[in-house]
Amino acid sequence: MVVKVHGPTFTAATRRVLACLIEKGIDYDIVPLDLLNRAHKDPEYLKLQPFGVVPVIEDGDFTLYESRAILRYYAEKYKSEGTELLGKTVEERGVVEQWLEVEGQNYHPPIDTLIVHLKVFPKMGVPADMKLVEESEEKLAKVLDIYEERLSKSKYLAGDFFSLADLSHLPATEYLVNDIGKDYMIRDRKHVSAWWDDISSRPSWKKVLQL
Amino acid sequence: MVVKVHGPTFTAATRRVLACLIEKGIDYDIVPLDLLNRAHKDPEYLKLQPFGVVPVIEDGDFTLYESRAILRYYAEKYKSEGTELLGKTVEERGVVEQWLEVEGQNYHPPIDTLIVHLKVFPKMGVPADMKLVEESEEKLAKVLDIYEERLSKSKYLAGDFFSLADLSHLPATEYLVNDIGKDYMIRDRKHVSAWWDDISSRPSWKKVLQL
Numbered sequence: 001m002v003v004k005v006h007g008p009t010f011t012a013a014t015r016r017v018l019a020c021l022i023e024k025g026i027d028y029d030i031v032p033l034d035l036l037n038r039a040h041k042d043p044e045y046l047k048l049q050p051f052g053v054v055p056v057i058e059d060g061d062f063t064l065y066e067s068r069a070i071l072r073y074y075a076e077k078y079k080s081e082g083t084e085l086l087g088k089t090v091e092e093r094g095v096v097e098q099w100l101e102v103e104g105q106n107y108h109p110p111i112d113t114l115i116v117h118l119k120v121f122p123k124m125g126v127p128a129d130m131k132l133v134e135e136s137e138e139k140l141a142k143v144l145d146i147y148e149e150r151l152s153k154s155k156y157l158a159g160d161f162f163s164l165a166d167l168s169h170l171p172a173t174e175y176l177v178n179d180i181g182k183d184y185m186i187r188d189r190k191h192v193s194a195w196w197d198d199i200s201s202r203p204s205w206k207k208v209l210q211l
Numbered sequence: 212m213v214v215k216v217h218g219p220t221f222t223a224a225t226r227r228v229l230a231c232l233i234e235k236g237i238d239y240d241i242v243p244l245d246l247l248n249r250a251h252k253d254p255e256y257l258k259l260q261p262f263g264v265v266p267v268i269e270d271g272d273f274t275l276y277e278s279r280a281i282l283r284y285y286a287e288k289y290k291s292e293g294t295e296l297l298g299k300t301v302e303e304r305g306v307v308e309q310w311l312e313v314e315g316q317n318y319h320p321p322i323d324t325l326i327v328h329l330k331v332f333p334k335m336g337v338p339a340d341m342k343l344v345e346e347s348e349e350k351l352a353k354v355l356d357i358y359e360e361r362l363s364k365s366k367y368l369a370g371d372f373f374s375l376a377d378l379s380h381l382p383a384t385e386y387l388v389n390d391i392g393k394d395y396m397i398r399d400r401k402h403v404s405a406w407w408d409d410i411s412s413r414p415s416w417k418k419v420l421q422l
Binding site: 050 | 262275283354
């Protein structure tokens with residue numbers, strides 16, 4: 001069964017899902033959505049994703065949204081195929097879940113604000129709120145200091161194995177490093193920098209960036 | 212092994228964890244933390260939870276933080292004990308994960324803002340930002356409209372079974388209904404109201420409120 005992924009390939013959430021499907025060796029078809037023409041608010045789309053955001057997947061007659069839920073679903077459904085992304089024990093999975101939550105709650109939100117104000121707004125001619133930009137950068141710096149400490153003790157976030165916890169960080173970090181001139185936030189931290197070089201050089205991520 | 216839960220029993224995140232432990236029949240000891248005296252910023256506590264928030268659990272020499280990660284860990288570790296909270300199939304678990312993410316990303320944040328501005332700030336003599344309160348209520352109303360539609364088709368969020376997805380909504384909804392005078396947001400929606408009556412009358416939740 002080929003998985004249909006509804007969503008443009010430039011959004012962080014869609015990229016997160018695609019990276020997972022590629023790591024697991026799952027076939028997919030991308031169904032592009034024209035966000036500029038508000039295709040994500042179209043009644044047909046809202047039947048699949050009532051919140052009107054991307055992505056949503058269709059796998060036969062099973063549909064699922066929320067990118068991190070989709071990651072977990074495929075990592076569990078195809079546990080023994082492709083890269084093992086949930087750890088080997090229930091404790092390892094617990095730690096994967098912990099860092100996946102940290103990514104969703106603490107890491108992604110300040111980067112999302114930076115992207116909106118430093119990349120999206122300028123394109124639309126809307127002035128950035130520089131106080132909010134500064135606050136978001138401060139929040140992110142504190143989070144990254146904790147990551148630096150963590151990654152000085154283990155190669156990846158959940159331990160010495162690459163997992164969904166790391167994978168989920170790829171899209172936002174890519175924007176941070178290569179799109180909005182904040183690469184120093186990663187590069188000034190030795191262990192975070194080495195971790196980023198490692199995870200961003202995975203063939204799955206390179207393939208996502210080519211889509 | 213008795214699970215140590217570090218955190219005061221009035222915070223939403225600690226209550227979420229306690230409700231899960233009680234549903235699964237797991238013994239726990241609560242280690243109170245004096246947030247007013249900033250015990251959560253104490254170096255000893257930060258060794259357990261580097262972000263300085265509650266709760267964190269200690270289970271033998273295994274420690275874990277992020278309340279929704281702790282829920283998943285115990286629901287999976289003791290899958291066949293107490294209430295089944297993750298569904299029976301990988302698809303059911305996928306949908307549980309979807310609504311658990313919706314709770315964490317869309318439902319909890321606006322309620323958290325309402326609690327801070329309508330309950331915490333008044334106690335501290337800090338004026339509430341009423342524009343932010345209004346925006347948060349609007350956001351929450353849109354989310355609740357989607358819940359109303361969903362709950363008109365299935366008894367619980369993930370299907371016809373109570374799961375972590377529902378359980379995770381208990382603490383914030385309790386504050387919304389009983390502490391900040393916004394009960395009409397639940398009561399004005401027939402299916403959401405019936406769902407709240409159902410999940411909030413579970414013995415596990417009544418026990419959490421007595422702690």
